[in-house]
Amino acid sequence: MKVLILPGDGIGPEIVAQAKKVLEVLKKDGLDLELQEAPLGGAAYDQYGSPYPEFTQNLARAADAILLGAVGGPQYDKLDRPLRPERGLLAIRKDLNLFANLRPAILYPELANASTLKPEVVSGLDILIVRELTGDIYFGQPRGIRTNEAGEREGFNTMLYAESEIRRIGHVAFQAAQKRGKKLCSVDKANVLETTEFWKEIMTDLAKEYPDVELSHMLVDNAAMQLVKAPKQFDVVVTGNIFGDILSDEASMLTGSIGMLPSASLDVNNKGLYEPSHGSAPDIAGKDVANPLATILSVAMMLRYTFNNEAAAQRVENAVKKVLADGLRTADIYEEGTTKVSCSAMGAAVVAAM
Amino acid sequence: MKVLILPGDGIGPEIVAQAKKVLEVLKKDGLDLELQEAPLGGAAYDQYGSPYPEFTQNLARAADAILLGAVGGPQYDKLDRPLRPERGLLAIRKDLNLFANLRPAILYPELANASTLKPEVVSGLDILIVRELTGDIYFGQPRGIRTNEAGEREGFNTMLYAESEIRRIGHVAFQAAQKRGKKLCSVDKANVLETTEFWKEIMTDLAKEYPDVELSHMLVDNAAMQLVKAPKQFDVVVTGNIFGDILSDEASMLTGSIGMLPSASLDVNNKGLYEPSHGSAPDIAGKDVANPLATILSVAMMLRYTFNNEAAAQRVENAVKKVLADGLRTADIYEEGTTKVSCSAMGAAVVAAM
Numbered sequence A, B: 001m002k003v004l005i006l007p008g009d010g011i012g013p014e015i016v017a018q019a020k021k022v023l024e025v026l027k028k029d030g031l032d033l034e035l036q037e038a039p040l041g042g043a044a045y046d047q048y049g050s051p052y053p054e055f056t057q058n059l060a061r062a063a064d065a066i067l068l069g070a071v072g073g074p075q076y077d078k079l080d081r082p083l084r085p086e087r088g089l090l091a092i093r094k095d096l097n098l099f100a101n102l103r104p105a106i107l108y109p110e111l112a113n114a115s116t117l118k119p120e121v122v123s124g125l126d127i128l129i130v131r132e133l134t135g136d137i138y139f140g141q142p143r144g145i146r147t148n149e150a151g152e153r154e155g156f157n158t159m160l161y162a163e164s165e166i167r168r169i170g171h172v173a174f175q176a177a178q179k180r181g182k183k184l185c186s187v188d189k190a191n192v193l194e195t196t197e198f199w200k201e202i203m204t205d206l207a208k209e210y211p212d213v214e215l216s217h218m219l220v221d222n223a224a225m226q227l228v229k230a231p232k233q234f235d236v237v238v239t240g241n242i243f244g245d246i247l248s249d250e251a252s253m254l255t256g257s258i259g260m261l262p263s264a265s266l267d268v269n270n271k272g273l274y275e276p277s278h279g280s281a282p283d284i285a286g287k288d289v290a291n292p293l294a295t296i297l298s299v300a301m302m303l304r305y306t307f308n309n310e311a312a313a314q315r316v317e318n319a320v321k322k323v324l325a326d327g328l329r330t331a332d333i334y335e336e337g338t339t340k341v342s343c344s345a346m347g348a349a350v351v352a353a354m
Ligand SMILES: CC(C)[C@H](C(=O)O)[C@@H](O)C(=O)O
Pocket: A086, A089, A090, A245, B191, B192, B221
């Protein structure tokens, strides 16, 4: 199995280095893994003049799974739009057809205090957000900045979903719900946007194939409220690319410990790109203080979704639970009475716990 | 001064009835007010077969200010799209050019417990969200559901902002910031959407005219997170129609007492439509248990923004503060140790406190 590692920018290289240790333990213990490495984002621009260069494309297409750190940094802000780090991320998602973004928002009992919400509101929180990742206004044409007929400049973008795009993400979401609490909430703005009225229609139609899953619909503005008011009402949430971008970030912040949250972006064959939900945190890059656990837990997701190896996934997750139970904390989740450790020490502790 | 009252649907009529009492006190005490009434939304459909009928249009165009309860109810869900209650709301906004939606998210000290967030995170919260209300993907053309060249059905909408639309909402936001904490955060998704890249460019340009206001930019996904993580970092937030829809609802729910939050939608001359931030709550309609305070506080906003009568605005706001201090609470904000009152009793108490 070929795993391509994309360290990326900012804290990317240091968190990925810890996750790589985990992959190496699994390999040593018999998992058939071949590890490769390539740049993405700013690092790729620095080396090849493009955020998703051919070198990376070739390895990415050939890989079975990809582990990404994070991309982006202030030194790239002035670059032309097509050269910016996040363009590399959007390009690899689209190139590999990674349409299904799974973002769990889970509150670890040991980290309940980290949340800005009251314990009774978030304790036991376990939501899975299924975000469509290769369609919607992110990729819709036409788009741009133009001068209109009245001689005035205007910016424009196109929100767009074809039936097949909605169906395939719908199937992923219904099937995820079947394996969990059997509740699926589809989020739209059907009272205003035809695109999402159509989305709602297709989801409703799909529900017939999943009689064991309870489908509900919620408007995106209400969903943004309900996540704050009563987040535990949700099991699986499915939505489009832009609403998913907003709601998945809101949901992960409910836990107060986004440094713990992994994500997966899958194609139809469960080939996947795995990455932490947090960003590249340039302010703390290179200081060995970042939290590597979201990246390590992304490896667990890789084992589960791409390699279908539940035992290995749980081995990694249990090692993470063990270090938390032992009181080890990186700076972002530190509180009095626990032991503050560096990024590399946290990685080493997880490896030891395995 | 002509004030048009639109009771609307659900709890609309009962909350508006209490606000009307407040307007009548002001009138008796010398304010030059002429009160009229018309239906909007479902009520208008029932009476005239349209959610924004000509009868209402004529009165709305002639009015100086409009007070709306809320629109919508399950009995209208099966109607054709153009006949649904929320179409009436969108139509009146567009017809009257009410492009500037001001939505305060304020936490009343007496109601701090109502929030799902920890007291230290939200105490003293006072954010003003300035949402553009007549442009963006809400109104952009082309839009619809069509069969594409590949023979597949697809839904599509157009996000669109012309320079003049961005400038005029920008001016409103900068000027609001000048009167408050002098901090303005413009929310966009400039790393993906050209429309908002253009938005960001214009906001940055406008900032030169307001050297006393500190302008910052934030991506919408990050804004959704920061509202949960550290909401007090915000003073005034300005954003487009769809992002504003989502973020203003999220922000109001941070307080836990959306039943307290008014809103204003203004045109270039400060003619305005004023309404509570909450909805029509059909489940409790007609039971005299709804909270009329957001509607009453909407009257205060009307006095401030359209009638430029700060003294009268404060008189209403102080009366609301007084009833809260006296321990009166409708069911939505009730907690042990306070006195639960009905909608009409709350209205009467505010009138008495005036
Ligand atoms: C970096 C950006 C383009 C990206 C997105 O908007 O999809 C990020 O916010 C994410 O959610 O992965």
